[in-house]
Amino acid sequence: MTVKNIFCVGRNYVLHAKELNNPVPESPLLFTKPTHALVVAQGQEITLPGGRGQIQFEVEYVIHIARRYEPGMSFEELVDKMALGIDFTLRDIQSQFKQKGYPWLLCKGFVNSAVITPWLPFAGLKETKEKDFSLEKNGREVQRGNIKDMIFDLPTITEYTARHLGLDQGDIIFTGTPAGSGPVSDGDKLVFKWDDGEVGCCSIKLETNLY
Ligand code: ZN
Numbered sequence: 001m002t003v004k005n006i007f008c009v010g011r012n013y014v015l016h017a018k019e020l021n022n023p024v025p026e027s028p029l030l031f032t033k034p035t036h037a038l039v040v041a042q043g044q045e046i047t048l049p050g051g052r053g054q055i056q057f058e059v060e061y062v063i064h065i066a067r068r069y070e071p072g073m074s075f076e077e078l079v080d081k082m083a084l085g086i087d088f089t090l091r092d093i094q095s096q097f098k099q100k101g102y103p104w105l106l107c108k109g110f111v112n113s114a115v116i117t118p119w120l121p122f123a124g125l126k127e128t129k130e131k132d133f134s135l136e137k138n139g140r141e142v143q144r145g146n147i148k149d150m151i152f153d154l155p156t157i158t159e160y161t162a163r164h165l166g167l168d169q170g171d172i173i174f175t176g177t178p179a180g181s182g183p184v185s186d187g188d189k190l191v192f193k194w195d196d197g198e199v200g201c202c203s204i205k206l207e208t209n210l211y
Contacts (some may be wrong), residue, residue: 004170007161008060008087012150012176016054016058018161019179020076028152028160031104033087037114041192041202047114048184053092055184057115057134058177058194059143060085061128062116063154065171069162075155078127082134084192084199088184101204110169114174117192117200120186125154131195138189145178164208 009200010029011017017024039046048055066080087108094107122128134144147154157175161167183191193201 001119002170003035003038003172004168006035006172006174007165008033008108009152009157009176010206012152012157013145013178014102014151015034015179016177016181019181022149024102028051030161030165031108033109036111039112040091041084041115041117041130041190041200042050044203045205045211046190046202047205047207047208048088048112049090050186051208052090054090055206056089056091056181057135057137057184057190058067058087058089059133059145060087060134061145061173063158063175064119064120064174065158065169065173066169067169068208069158069167075158076122078158079122079154081115081119082122082128083119084194085114086122086135086190087177088113088115089135089181091183115202116172119193120199134193134196136193137184142182143178143180146163149174150176167210169180182189
């Protein structure tokens with residue numbers, strides 16, 4: 001399945017915005033990643049850049065867009081699949097970029113920075129709010145979230161993205177991370193859980209001389 005555009009929402013949970021000392025935004029904070037960033041977690045080793053400062057995981061709920069957005073369309077018509085994902089971030093570089101007012105591409109868009117689990121069918125908004133997503137690192141839960149705690153809910157995010165940037169079949173959206181983002185090290189094993197059941201896993205290889 002070909003993914004077209006990778007959109008991401010920043011600071012969409014109050015506790016995560018606060019843990020990074022960021023203000024809570026008044027409208028969705030959007031950025032994109034290149035499609036080269038995408039990789040599906042199927043138990044393999046995923047290589048990330050070493051030597052560029054700390055890399056942090058951000059577990060997120062991810063949606064797949066089924067068709068071209070048209071005003072008035074319901075969220076259930078627009079979205080057909082879900083996954084969990086990690087928006088990997090070079091946090092030290094991001095901190096420097098924030099101070100300088102630079103765009104986030106280099107700290108958010110590197111190869112393998114957009115990890116997703118295999119797709120699952122989207123069950124509807126109500127059903128989705130009844131289930132938590134979580135991330136385990138080396139057997140210990142490090143993040144847990146629920147879409148009902150989002151600052152901007154999923155219909156608001158899709159409508160806002162569509163209106164400003166367009167949304168079409170094959171686009172995906174990382175919808176923001178809850179509290180608990182933290183560092184990854186070489187050899188870490190990450191497990192994605194949806195409603196406390198495993199839906200994907202990978203291990204981390206940090207490589208200094210990548211390209
Ligand atoms: Zn994120």
